[in-house]
Amino acid sequence: MADLDSFRTGTRAWLEANCPAEMREPIRSEADLCWGGRNWTFQSDAQRQWLEAMAERGWTIPDWPKDYGGGGLSPEEAGVLKSEMQRIGARPPLTSFGISMLGPALLKFGTEEQKRHYLPQIARGEIRWCQGYSEPGAGSDLAGLQTKAEADFDEALGEYWLVNGQKVWTSYADKADWIFCLVRTSTESKQGGISFLLFDMQTPGVSTKPILLISGSSPFCETFFDDVKVPKGQIVGEVNKGWDVAKYLLGHEREMISGMGLGGGGSLGAAMKPKDPMLRAEIAAFDVDALAFAAMSERFAAMWKAGEAHPASPSMMKYAGTELNKRRNELVMAAGGSDALDWDSERSKSGKAPRDWLRSKGNSIEGGTSEIQLNIVAKHILGLPGA
Ligand SMILES: Cc1cc2nc3c(=O)[nH]c(=O)nc-3n(C[C@H](O)[C@H](O)[C@H](O)COP(=O)(O)OP(=O)(O)OC[C@H]3O[C@@H](n4cnc5c(N)ncnc54)[C@H](O)[C@@H]3O)c2cc1C
DSSP: OHHHHHHHHHHHHHHHHHSOGGGGSOOOSGGGSOOOSTTOOOSSHHHHHHHHHHHHHTTTSTTSOGGGTSOOOOHHHHHHHHHHHHHHTOOOSOOOHIIIIIHHHHHHHSOHHHHHHHHHHHHTTOOOEEEEOOBTTBSTTGGGOOOEEEEEEETTTEEEEEEEEEEEEEETTTTOSEEEEEEESOSSSSGGGEEEEEEETTSTTEEEEEEOOTTSOOOEEEEEEEEEEEEGGGEESSTTOHHHHHHHHHHHHHHHHHGGGGTTSOOHHHHOOOSOHHHHHHHHHHHHHHHHHHHHHHHHHHHHHTTOSOTTHHHHHHHHHHHHHHHHHHHHHHHHGGGGGOOSOTTTTTTHHHHHHHHHGGGGTTTSOHHHHHHHIIIIISOOOOO
8 A cells, every 4th residue: 555655646746847748738629649550640749758757667558568668567556657647637648549449459469589579569659559359340240351351472571461452431541550450260160261451551562541530530431451461470369369369359449439438528518507407417417327337447457457347248338338328419409408519619719619519429339339239238247148
């Protein structure tokens, strides 16, 4: 306890000295997040300083081992760091699919060489990743994917995989440096013919086409692979056993997405007081559910980190958190009335409310739809027969 108290004191002093004032302001939009990567343009000196200072300590990912660029903190210490950051309103120094998705999969399935190569670059924000899972004919039925990787050889590369096919809904593919990608290496078995490959998005034969969304932004792409040559060693886990890696990563992705349910932490009732008593009652009921979700989420996070959570529990959390976030956004729009539809005036902070509302619709689709999460909970947690 005394050790933890002195860790808190030291952490508080360090954050006071190193977290720039600008990085303590609330995140106004997606543009305030720092994604890092080789093409990243920092929004300000403060954003760069904050990332560098945190990465130097391994605190962009406090609980990874120090050897792999993390902070080597115990779960208790990581909890203290999180609460001290929340106390001063510090923004996350880095938002990264490498941290929330690929990293945990590499820690479990990667070779020592892969861990030492990729993880420190992820922790320092030097490499931005995208996720090549969904295809035009494979979303909920992900194991139906058809992008093909065939073993081949040439003098320059030695043994390599020749990749051909198409992905869709690849978030930030046009901005990413590398992709973690599911490919079919055998047609003999559906799940048992999938492998998990990593490759550079600048490899010849990779191209992307952004898809414009209703919210006005274009965060995801169609991604095409035409005779892309991927060195043989860039596979994670064993050939034809990529489904295990894919499912493990999805658990971490769902855990990350479930955090949407926390919605920044504040009470909706305290932030808005509409005249309509029915709406006020709905907001009060929402606040009660949000508090219950926050408590459940804390318990789940501790169990998940300790490896004690049911493997299907991220599905339960993802379902609850994303449905809650959609409800929050509906209530914000209802309470704001027609003013809430203001799309681009200074007063509306450039349409934050309607943009967030439209974006929230995707929460219960990305990372697997709500229906699929309910199927998983029914089968694996409640023990009901499969459909
Ligand atoms: C914001 C956002 C970001 C995304 N980013 C990425 C990304 O970076 N990389 C990536 O690979 N993918 C990404 N996706 C794609 C996402 O994973 C898929 O959209 C999702 O898995 C659903 O697949 P689908 O769109 O093909 O829908 P479908 O699978 O065609 O589903 C259509 C409808 O049928 C329902 N349905 C299907 N099967 C069943 C069933 N067995 N039981 C009950 N209902 C069923 C679904 O719930 C859904 O309502 C993203 C999606 C969104 C919205």
